[in-house]
Amino acid sequence: MIAGGGTLYWYAKKKGTSLALVLDILAPNVLLAQSIGRWGNFMNQEAHGGPVTRQFLENLYLPEFIIEQMNINGTYYHPTFLYESLWSLLGFVLIVTIRNRKQLLRQGEVALSYVLWYSVGRFFIEGMRTDSLWIGEWIRVSQALSLALFIGAIVVWFIRRQDYPPISYYSDGNKGQKKTIKMVNLAKR
Template identity: 55%
Template sequence: MTEGISRTAFEIFGIDIYWYAIIIVSGVIVAMWLSAREAERVGLKEDDVSDFMLAGLPIAFIGARLYYVLFNFEPYLNDPIQIFNLRSGGLAIYGGLIAGGLWLLFFCQRNFIPTWRFLDIAAPSVLIAQAIGRWGNFVNQEAYGPITTRSFLENLYIPDFIINNVYIEGAYRQPTFLYESVWSILGFILLLLLRRKKGLFKEGEVALSYVIWYSFGRFFIEGLRTDSLYLFSSIRISQLLSLVLFLASWAFLLWRRQRNAQLKDYDPTRGKNQFII
């Protein structure tokens, strides 16, 4: 059987640098770059993005870790110091989104930045960051699904290097990390294309569309995972949250349009910089 991919990318002064960290940081860098470009196009400042990320990034990581630990607390009871061991993985996307979202609300209020506009420029970038970040799960051999066969995976035209690395604990597994990564990439492309169409979105609806898209896919993908976090030992917490977010986002989008007919259009030509992605 082909050996799986090493989690260690390289070593510096005797310290292993993991692929997981490199992949996560790469996703963040891409998201920051894309958000900064779009900020200029909609009349915000590029520095708004970097200023937000200065505190937003560590806050999101803390939120992602706390969410994971909160719903998977038992393994840390005998060794609580492991709560701070991020090198072994254990970050929950929803926890990061919740913590980062709360910081965004505070940041925009404090700096007099239109909150919905800032959310709109960030949403597609967050999707591509999530798509990239899921490959950290791939290297760590986590976020996988039930047992399957090699022939099933080959029929999906999945490359051999992926198939070989989802051979876990003596069996091939459904690559749910890959399903979510592809779903996020499709959503990223779709939002980029649609938000260029003037008059299609009102301010805030790019962000709401992101929540609708991601939560819809995550609901079904989470149902396949064998490493889900549970509420009351029977409810997949991320699946429940996905359902709530999907329904709430649709309801809020429709209510918001009916309540306020004067909502501003999302306008990607408001700023001076006409950089197109």
């Protein structure tokens, strides 16, 4: 993670762009990758939730192959891999849908949206899992980390909104191509 972060920072500096923009480009794709990657937990019959009945799984209208794979040593389990996979896929669709709406999000806020979205899902889904590491007896490590990341993202979002004014955008109407121009406040000169 540290090496990856350092590499992203180096890449942004080398290309003369902001790290926030690079993270905005990557964040939705990370959600899609996490959505796909959770199916590895399914194949390995790991990172599942607590015991449930077969009827419970059938009531979720799951395909038979998922129901059978969630039968581990004669006991059926919550398919938490599926919950997290679908949560991440939904987050990917939502973030990709809104990221081009310049009036809604500023640079860096797509990445913050990812952190907020993933943290919420992970906090609740982790509560169903049976293989978690605990901090004491009252909260799981992943839930504490999710809570910290959620609060941190809210704080960063708020600070960025206070410190960085919005950039005005316009379309010049040239064959549907949009040009982004930062409007200069001439009153300050």
